[in-house]
Amino acid sequence: MSTSKPVRKTNLLNFGHEALKQYFVDMGEKPFRATQIIKWLHQLMVDDVDQMSNISKPLRTRLKEETEIRAPQVMLDRESADGTRKWLFRLDDGNAIETVFIPEGERGTLCVSSQVGCALDCTFCATARQGFNRNLTLAEMIGQLWVARRSLQQNPRADRVITNVVMMGMGEPLLNLDNLIPTLALMMDDHAYGLSRRRVTVSTSGVLPALERLADTLDVSLAVSLHAPNDAIRDKLVPLNRKYPIAELIAACRRFVDRKTTQRKHITWEYVMLEGVNDSENEARELARLLRDIPSKINLIPFNPFPDTRYRRSSNNRIHRFQDILIQAGYTVTIRKTRGDDIDAACGQLAGQVNDRSRREVHFARLEQG
Ligand code: SAH
Numbered sequence: 001m002s003t004s005k006p007v008r009k010t011n012l013l014n015f016g017h018e019a020l021k022q023y024f025v026d027m028g029e030k031p032f033r034a035t036q037i038i039k040w041l042h043q044l045m046v047d048d049v050d051q052m053s054n055i056s057k058p059l060r061t062r063l064k065e066e067t068e069i070r071a072p073q074v075m076l077d078r079e080s081a082d083g084t085r086k087w088l089f090r091l092d093d094g095n096a097i098e099t100v101f102i103p104e105g106e107r108g109t110l111c112v113s114s115q116v117g118c119a120l121d122c123t124f125c126a127t128a129r130q131g132f133n134r135n136l137t138l139a140e141m142i143g144q145l146w147v148a149r150r151s152l153q154q155n156p157r158a159d160r161v162i163t164n165v166v167m168m169g170m171g172e173p174l175l176n177l178d179n180l181i182p183t184l185a186l187m188m189d190d191h192a193y194g195l196s197r198r199r200v201t202v203s204t205s206g207v208l209p210a211l212e213r214l215a216d217t218l219d220v221s222l223a224v225s226l227h228a229p230n231d232a233i234r235d236k237l238v239p240l241n242r243k244y245p246i247a248e249l250i251a252a253c254r255r256f257v258d259r260k261t262t263q264r265k266h267i268t269w270e271y272v273m274l275e276g277v278n279d280s281e282n283e284a285r286e287l288a289r290l291l292r293d294i295p296s297k298i299n300l301i302p303f304n305p306f307p308d309t310r311y312r313r314s315s316n317n318r319i320h321r322f323q324d325i326l327i328q329a330g331y332t333v334t335i336r337k338t339r340g341d342d343i344d345a346a347c348g349q350l351a352g353q354v355n356d357r358s359r360r361e362v363h364f365a366r367l368e369q370g
Pocket of ligand 1 (some may be wrong): 122124125126167168169170171172173203204205223224225270271272301302303304305
């Protein structure tokens with residue numbers, strides 16, 4: 001007897017707006033069906049074709065036969081004392097990724113992952129430890145936003161709304177550009193999430209050819225993980241720097257800023273504060289000189305430790321001294337608040353594996369469900 005594997009249905013969450021138009025055209029339908037479906041999925045957050053009341057019965061029947069709406073499966077959903085919320089998702093192939101929601105006054109930021117693991121091997125990042133596994137699909141990236149928004153809507157609160165998205169979770173988004181572009185486009189699509197380009201940020205260590213392509217395709221905000229004022233230090237922290245050194249990185253960022261159509265043109269530079277590595281007054285002055293010719297905001301990130309790391313977080317005094325020097329040089333400098341570290345949701349702590357603590361929780365959840 002032959003057991004044929006069930007054919008996987010087409011996942012509607014895996015379509016960008018344009019690709020969905022093509023899908024309907026190939027089906028002999030009108031392209032505007034795509035816009036209707038995009039609205040049902042990403043604006044009205046519907047998970048059932050039968051609720052799509054402006055779609056004809058026969059087309060709904062056909063869609064139910066051929067397609068499904070499948071987001072990554074939530075394995076764990078935890079809320080920190082400070083309101084930060086973290087989801088651990090299980091993907092179809094058994095891999096896991098994490099997504100974090102950070103409420104802060106009027107703003108609610110969702111931190112989205114772009115890859116399972118990461119290939120860049122930055123020496124101060126926990127994700128690097130797990131190595132690179134694979135790129136996330138469009139459905140897996142937009143699915144993080146889709147699930148997070150649906151979960152937050154279950155207990156509606158004005159201070160629990162996703163107003164901003166940052167591609168700052170696990171992975172290097174610019175190494176997954178083909179899936180990233182339609183994902184960002186949906187985030188900014190008025191028929192979908194409708195976020196403005198100021199509220200959608202791609203964070204990168206500086207994959208330069210991909211950065212040029214992104215700039216040619218879409219207008220989003222850019223955050224660059226700089227972490228050092230010179231190549232000698234950056235080579236040690238971000239190995240990618242040996243391929244694309246700081247001078248080239250800054251030149252590429254300059255072109256990115258020049259091509260932007262918004263009024264508010266700047267690069268946000270992320271700078272992790274590592275004791276005795278990159279946090280001296282001289283290094284602050286060197287950084288101030290380095291960024292002199294490019295519109296910049298600087299975001300200092302207190303290092304978040306993880307097991308077996310060789311680095312330590314700079315003291316608050318040192319971080320503030322560093323900040324003062326940059327402010328005196330004329331920069332806008334923020335210090336990132338460390339959020340959600342009681343649930344391992346802080347920057348660089350996302351590891352996407354079921355650690356012992358969460359494994360126990362999953363176990364208990366199963367027991368409770370009987
Ligand atoms: N690969 C992309 C996006 C993911 S990381 C990038 O490099 O920008 C998001 C930010 O957290 C980056 O600036 C990263 O350098 C920083 N980060 C990584 N590990 C950290 C840690 N242990 N403590 C604080 N920030 C960290």
